[in-house]
Amino acid sequence: MTAEDLQPYQRIVQDVKDQVRLGRLTGNDKLPSTRELADHYGVAPGTVQRALTELRTEGVVYSHQGRGSFIRESAIDAVADPTSQAIKRLEEQVAELAERLDRLEASDDKRS
Template sequence: MTNPEAMQPYQRIVQDLRRQIATGQLQPGSRIPGIKELAEQYAVAPGTAQRALGELRIEGLIYSQQGRGSFVSNQAPISTESTADAVRRLEGMVSELLARVERLERGSD
């Protein structure tokens, strides 16, 4: 699992809401907290919370209705990613992080 402190703030929100949807804590049709509520809950700027909701909309996990808010989609996939795909994705993330660390270490020499 990714270290929450190493993630971008919007990614922490996405991961948390994704987990709540996958575990059934947030059921299809359930209202997702609004931008202001998420911003306060996660101590982030409203734009960060908005970006997180946008990511979840792109993934098809939630939908939004003007003036009503955002809701868990009835077609929210529990997990569409195979284990092999997940491992490949995680390997890519680790490679990217290693490259970042190497750049930072070279910069501090």
Template sequence: MSSETVQPYQRITQDYTEKIRQGKLSAGAKLPGIRELSEKYGVAAGTVQRALTELRNAGLIYSHQGRGSFVSESAKKSVEDSSALAIRALESRVAELEARLDRLEEGHDG
């Protein structure tokens, strides 16, 4: 996906997912507030809210009204699990493409 096709909320979501994956943010770490994130990314508060919703839906963070958003206990495992699933899906797709290529080459060799 090129950077032009990534929506601003997706960029925030990807950045924080990567920070969690790399261990830069550990369980219980507090995320910056909406205003701070809005300024950092140059986006509206609603865009930050959408990114936080995505992170919450993925199980990476939890929020407390009036206190902020925090990295969940299971966040790193969730990121690792989703990465493993993505790798398995890619491996499966590569195997399918290899099989198709083999069939095509057999058809041309005969």
């Protein structure tokens, strides 16, 4: 699906996720105001609100009344593509298995 196939709010959602994925936005970064985002994307403030609602639902941003919207610390996990997520899980499993093996070998050394 190309950017032209997306609804305006979906383009905003995708752009924010891409910025997180690329490291341009990181945990606790404050997003511009709704008005600033609307001007930047050339859309109505309601369109920006819809995008922010979706980003909150997906765990990418959190909002504080009167303070604005911010990138979640865990946003990189929320926007990672499935392949990256699978690789990360495999890396964690390998690390856990390596620790278990080290403990087993250490206990065998004590017995010898």
